[in-house]
Amino acid sequence: MRVHVADHPLITHKLTVLRDVQTPSVTFRELVSELMTLLAYEATRDVRVESVGITTPVAPTTGVRIADPKPLIVPILRAGLGMLDGMVKLLPSAEVGFLGMARNEETLQPTTYAERLPDDLSGRQCFVLDPMLATGGSLAAAIKFLLDRGATDVTAICILAAPEGLAAVEAATEGLDVKIVLGAVDERLNENGYIVPGLGDAGDRLYGTV
Numbered sequence: 001m002r003v004h005v006a007d008h009p010l011i012t013h014k015l016t017v018l019r020d021v022q023t024p025s026v027t028f029r030e031l032v033s034e035l036m037t038l039l040a041y042e043a044t045r046d047v048r049v050e051s052v053g054i055t056t057p058v059a060p061t062t063g064v065r066i067a068d069p070k071p072l073i074v075p076i077l078r079a080g081l082g083m084l085d086g087m088v089k090l091l092p093s094a095e096v097g098f099l100g101m102a103r104n105e106e107t108l109q110p111t112t113y114a115e116r117l118p119d120d121l122s123g124r125q126c127f128v129l130d131p132m133l134a135t136g137g138s139l140a141a142a143i144k145f146l147l148d149r150g151a152t153d154v155t156a157i158c159i160l161a162a163p164e165g166l167a168a169v170e171a172a173t174e175g176l177d178v179k180i181v182l183g184a185v186d187e188r189l190n191e192n193g194y195i196v197p198g199l200g201d202a203g204d205r206l207y208g209t210v
């Protein structure tokens with residue numbers, strides 16, 4: 001697993017406002033979208049392209065365009081939805097699939113409760129959106145789900161991560177072609193599974209159910 005922490009003052013500035021308990025939902029949503037576009041720029045550094053010939057007003061030349069099959073963006077419901085528009089803005093030709101992951105309260109294992117994805121992901125580059133990498137259980141399950149469907153490389157984009165979550169995803173995806181792009185790695189998880197200092201419940205803050 002390759003981990004890339006986007007180290008940029010604009011990202012740290014926006015993260016600081018995002019973390020602030022005083023920041024209202026409307027600003028929170030805008031900041032998640034802006035942060036996502038900045039993280040998407042980092043995450044798409046290895047997006048597959050193919051060369052294409054064009055003619056400028058001055059001369060013929062060769063450039064590149066996003067290759068087929070197009071990348072697939074997969075927000076994890078619910079909070080990953082808040083990251084979708086920022087990603088699509090940068091990668092408008094990508095397709096979008098959805099995954100809903102929840103913990104089975106009996107087995108404590110992450111399970112898939114909703115899925116809208118192409119059956120065959122052979123050769124697809126996938127970008128998974130999940131703002132908070134806390135215990136890592138649902139993100140690891142989502143990544144494995146996509147790889148089992150044939151995805152060739154998977155990049156997860158998270159706004160914040162706990163070291164415990166990173167270690168869990170690393171252990172679950174050992175030897176697989178997985179990359180994680182992050183806004184920041186925080187101190188730890190608390191006893192309730194929240195990232196410390198974190199920003200609280202990302203879904204609640206996005207959708208105003210605090």
Ligand code: URA
Nearest residue numbers: 132134194195201202
């Ligand atoms: N999910 C959240 O939304 N916040 C956390 O701190 C941990 C998991």
